[in-house]
Amino acid sequence: QIQLVQSGPELKKPGESVKISCKASGYTFTDYAMHWVKQAPGKGLKWMGWINTYTGKPTYADDFKGRFVFSLEASASTANLQISNLKNEDTATYFCARARITTGDWFAYWGQGTLVTVSS
Amino acid sequence: DIQMTQSPSVLSASVGDRVTLNCKASQNINKYLNWYQQKLGEAPKLLIYNTNNLQTGIPSRFSGSGSGTDYTLTISSLQPEDVATYFCFQHNSWPLTFGSGTKLEIK
Numbered sequence: 135q136i137q138l139v140q141s142g143p144e145l146k147k148p149g150e151s152v153k154i155s156c157k158a159s160g161y162t163f164t165d166y167a168m169h170w171v172k173q174a175p176g177k178g179l180k181w182m183g184w185i186n187t188y189t190g191k192p193t194y195a196d197d198f199k200g201r202f203v204f205s206l207e208a209s210a211s212t213a214n215l216q217i218s219n220l221k222n223e224d225t226a227t228y229f230c231a232r233a234r235i236t237t238g239d240w241f242a243y244w245g246q247g248t249l250v251t252v253s254s
Numbered sequence: 255d256i257q258m259t260q261s262p263s264v265l266s267a268s269v270g271d272r273v274t275l276n277c278k279a280s281q282n283i284n285k286y287l288n289w290y291q292q293k294l295g296e297a298p299k300l301l302i303y304n305t306n307n308l309q310t311g312i313p314s315r316f317s318g319s320g321s322g323t324d325y326t327l328t329i330s331s332l333q334p335e336d337v338a339t340y341f342c343f344q345h346n347s348w349p350l351t352f353g354s355g356t357k358l359e360i361k
Contacts, residue, residue: 169350178355179290179292181349181350181352195349231297238303238345240288241288241298241300242309244297244299246297247297
């Protein structure tokens with residue numbers, strides 16, 4: 135069955151970096167783009183951007199340009215999100231979700247979420 | 255950017271009630287509108303795609319409608335397990351945007 139399994143919760147200090155992974159299984163990894171969505175505690179969903187799993191090209195929403203990097207380990211069917219120079223406002227749950235524009239398949243499958251807590 | 259405004263922000267209804275959740279886009283999104291249900295501590299779940307298409311496995315009490323800028327999610331007979339926050343989402347144009355959510359409670 136199709137699964138997106140994310141890495142575990144992280145506790146970091148301001149200024150540190152964190153890398154979250156999202157391992158896909160049950161389908162051909164390169165057939166679907168991987169998107170990232172942020173949810174601050176008690177807040178709504180914010181789309182961060184996506185990575186083309188075939189070419190490796192990332193696209194970032196404006197609010198996530200600079201400190202955020204999407205990457206792949208394609209041989210391991212894994213997408214990664216790295217956040218550098220962490221700030222308190224990065225405290226959130228981060229979700230990966232797959233999508234394929236050509237078939238209109240938007241976010242039918244999500245990772246379970248990874249909670250990143252930034253605190254001194 | 256397309257802004258998605260959901261109303262109400264909180265809705266309290268009784269089991270068996272017909273409930274309607276609203277989502278208004280700041281410009282025409284050509285029916286490229288999905289609805290997601292998120293229960294506490296869980297990832298969002300896709301309910302409806304492209305305005306009115308029920309995702310596989312979702313109960314038929316959920317339905318969607320709308321066009322242009324105005325969209326609606328309807329639950330025909332509210333069940334206790336429907337307690338959740340519901341988000342609309344437009345994929346008509348970049349950047350993709352979600353609504354702020356409607357929290358659905360049982361009276």
